[in-house]
Amino acid sequence: MKFTRQAQAQWKGSGKDGHGQITTASKVLDHTAYSFNTRFEDGEKGTNPEELIGAAHAGCFAMQLSFLLNEADYTATSLDVDASVNFEDGAITKIILNLVGDVPEIDAEQFQQIAHEAKNVCPVSKVLQADIELKVSLKRA
Structure with missing residues (x-):
């Protein structure tokens, strides 16, 4: 895709x-x-940009986790994700994802494992290391 x-x-x-x-x-x-x-x-x-990054990260991570749970034959009743984006001295220094899941019949260890995999493969998790192309033009009055 x-x-x-x-x-x-x-x-x-x-x-x-x-x-x-x-x-x-x-x-x-x-x-x-x-x-x-x-x-x-x-x-x-x-x-603000940090709030938007947090929303994008929380949403992407929850969806990615849902896909991985489905692959393991689980379906979440709910996945609630809060993202805290920490900004310090001109840089985003950390993003904390706080996940609360309701997934019938899964044990805690397997849920942890799948959640960590989702964090690692989530496209927004990866974006901070993406190749960024910049195209520039200057508008003259």
């Missing part, structure tokens, strides 16, 4: 006083606000 998904970000102004919008092709995010305040402070409505 091969596909491409798209999203767009627009930023206006300086890093601290500026603001931006994020839109996904699916329009689930449609001109969703983000700013210095939504990224580094609390209280303002909007999103």
